[in-house]
Amino acid sequence: xxxxxxxxxxxxxxxxxxxxxxxxxxxxxxxxxxxxxxxxxxxxxxxxxxxxxxxxxxxxxxxxxxxxxxxxxxxxxxxxxxxxxxxxxxxxxxxxxxxxxxxxxxxxxxxxxxxxxxxxxxxxxxxxxxxxxxxxxxxxxxxxxxxxxxxxxxxxxxxxxxxxxxxxxxxxxxxxxxxxxxxxxxxxxxxxxxxxxxxxxxxxxxxxxxxxxxxxxxxxxxxxxxxxxxxxxxxxxxxxxxxxxxxxxxxxxxxxxxxxx
Amino acid sequence: xxxxxxxxxxxxxxxxxxxxxxxxxxxxxxxxxxxxxxxxxxxxxxxxxxxxxxxxxxxxxxxxxxxxxxxxxxxxxxxxxxxxxxxxxxxxxxxxxxxxxxxxxxxxxxxxxxxxxxxxxxxxxxxxxxxxxxxxxxxxxxxxxxxxxxxxxxxxxxxxxxxxxxxxxxxxxxxxxxxxxxxxxxxxxxxxxxxxxxxxxxxxxxxxxxxxxxxxxxxxxxxxxxxxxxxxxxxxxxxxxxxxxxxxxxxxxxx
Ligand SMILES: Nc1ncnc2c1ncn2[C@@H]1O[C@H](COP(=O)(O)OP(=O)(O)O)[C@@H](O)[C@H]1O
Ligand SMILES: [Mg+2]
Numbered sequence: 302x303x304x305x306x307x308x309x310x311x312x313x314x315x316x317x318x319x320x321x322x323x324x325x326x327x328x329x330x331x332x333x334x335x336x337x338x339x340x341x342x343x344x345x346x347x348x349x350x351x352x353x354x355x356x357x358x359x360x361x362x363x364x365x366x367x368x369x370x371x372x373x374x375x376x377x378x379x380x381x382x383x384x385x386x387x388x389x390x391x392x393x394x395x396x397x398x399x400x401x402x403x404x405x406x407x408x409x410x411x412x413x414x415x416x417x418x419x420x421x422x423x424x425x426x427x428x429x430x431x432x433x434x435x436x437x438x439x440x441x442x443x444x445x446x447x448x449x450x451x452x453x454x455x456x457x458x459x460x461x462x463x464x465x466x467x468x469x470x471x472x473x474x475x476x477x478x479x480x481x482x483x484x485x486x487x488x489x490x491x492x493x494x495x496x497x498x499x500x501x502x503x504x505x506x507x508x509x510x511x512x513x514x515x516x517x518x519x520x521x522x523x524x525x526x527x528x529x530x531x532x533x534x535x536x537x538x539x540x541x542x543x544x545x546x547x548x549x550x551x552x553x554x555x556x557x558x559x560x561x562x
Numbered sequence: 563x564x565x566x567x568x569x570x571x572x573x574x575x576x577x578x579x580x581x582x583x584x585x586x587x588x589x590x591x592x593x594x595x596x597x598x599x600x601x602x603x604x605x606x607x608x609x610x611x612x613x614x615x616x617x618x619x620x621x622x623x624x625x626x627x628x629x630x631x632x633x634x635x636x637x638x639x640x641x642x643x644x645x646x647x648x649x650x651x652x653x654x655x656x657x658x659x660x661x662x663x664x665x666x667x668x669x670x671x672x673x674x675x676x677x678x679x680x681x682x683x684x685x686x687x688x689x690x691x692x693x694x695x696x697x698x699x700x701x702x703x704x705x706x707x708x709x710x711x712x713x714x715x716x717x718x719x720x721x722x723x724x725x726x727x728x729x730x731x732x733x734x735x736x737x738x739x740x741x742x743x744x745x746x747x748x749x750x751x752x753x754x755x756x757x758x759x760x761x762x763x764x765x766x767x768x769x770x771x772x773x774x775x776x777x778x779x780x781x782x783x784x785x786x787x788x789x790x791x792x793x794x795x796x797x798x799x800x801x802x803x804x805x806x807x808x809x810x811x812x813x814x815x816x817x
Contacts, residue, residue, distance in 0.1 A: 422657075426655075429651060429653055430649045430650070430651060430653035431653050431654070431655055431656075433610070433615045433649070433653065434647070434649055434653040434654075434655070436613070436614070436615055437613055437615075437642075437645065437646070437647045437667075438666050438667035438670055438716070439639075439643055439667055439670040439671045440666070440667075440670045
């Protein structure tokens with residue numbers, strides 16, 4: 302009986318802690334959005350974060366996209382081969398990449414790279430009093446550290462996804478033409494014929510949301526980290542895990558919004 | 563005369579741990595006060611409350627006789643902008659070179675244009691005995707003593723009317739400690755600032771302070787001129803300044 306009560310109490314405590322964290326996160330996000338609109342603005346910091354998030358993530362995202370496109374073409378060929386549906390393969394590759402895999406995979410990769418780095422940097426700044434020091438030097442740490450990252454994340458991820466889309470389709474094209482022997486002009490025409498603006502735009506909107514989520518989770522966990530090196534480690538892990546889970550959850554929500562109308 | 567800085571009945575608890583239990587402190591304009599007290603006695607928390615980094619549970623903080631709680635946000639920030647702080651571990655921004663650290667507050671306030679900031683930072687670095695070439699280094703490339711100097715330079719760059727020093731000599735050898743103390747005294751005199759320094763180094767306390775106060779169990783239990791630190795006649799202060807194991811202070815080994 303007691304064991305049961307203990308288990309219940311433990312569950313209750315975790316649930317309460319989760320609610321509290323969700324509330325804090327919501328307040329943090331709102332504070333971030335509020336400060337986006339009010340000066341001073343730190344353009345240099347936005348550019349620096351854009352480099353960190355966008356430019357330095359290019360190689361990882363590019364490789365991921367190319368291989369994903371190649372695998373998609375190969376896998377679908379084994380499935381569609383009997384119908385010899387060249388059009389179907391081009392269709393499947395381009396739609397999967399632009400609608401789903403481009404934004405989601407880029408989001409997950411960037412969460413692992415840039416989100417973790419943000420949490421570690423802000424966490425270290427927190428535990429070494431650097432965030433407090435900003436406050437004593439007439440600088441609002443929310444504006445100086447958090448807002449530029451939120452902006453940069455929201456802008457950089459769609460840009461990355463444009464590149465991922467192109468490279469993903471290219472990966473499929475390479476396999477289709479070089480390995481499966483499809484006619485390259487036909488494959489390209491099929492790709493473009495099937496593609497609609499909505500597919501690309503919905504993918505880019507997803508990417509913007511994912512970019513915001515990655516930056517928000519990186520900043521939130523880093524900004525509120527406690528307790529030395531271990532606390533920074535925990536903040537980093539939790540930034541990556543929570544951003545990844547939220548990306549997949551929001552992917553569902555956004556897909557529902559875009560395509561079930 | 564109204565004191566430059568006055569704290570009354572300041573209380574702060576973390577969970578059920580009462581760190582500050584009604585601190586009263588007055589610092590007259592142009593003088594310097596050292597606050598002594600054991601590790602974990604809440605000295606840093608006291609400074610952070612005054613600076614506004616920690617929200618106190620209760621108590622009044624006055625600068626120039628004005629209660630900060632009675633001001634709106636902007637006016638309060640303006641009052642607090644007169645405070646410069648040297649953090650316990652330097653808290654230098656390791657993503658920025660030394661000169662940008664030093665010029666940070668000036669740039670943030672728009673007190674100096676970006677192209678003049680470098681020259682200005684070098685002048686401040688010279689005041690703490692550092693060569694202009696140090697400006698290009700990253701804080702992580704500096705020794706402990708140099709980091710303290712850069713932290714000091716950053717704190718004084720905007721020529722604040724009030725300066726806080728949190729354990730400026732902790733972790734330094736005695737000679738470097740004396741040098742840093744000397745720099746602090748010089749800077750405070752030259753700018754005519756009011757200073758509050760935290761320390762548990764007696765030599766440092768007597769070099770920096772005009773007055774001294776002892777923080778113990780969340781209260782100021784003694785205050786007098788700093789030269790009386792070693793013959794205070796107060797049992798708590800005596801045990802602390804002479805480093806005796808026996809006495810009224812029970813070191814907290816458990817929380
Ligand atoms: N942000 C905080 N959250 C919880 N406890 C804190 C916080 N800051 C300080 N404390 C606690 O307050 C006490 C006093 O800390 P501090 O002022 O740093 O001591 P010191 O006198 O050595 O500077 C310590 O027990 C510390 O654990
Ligand atoms: Mg301290």
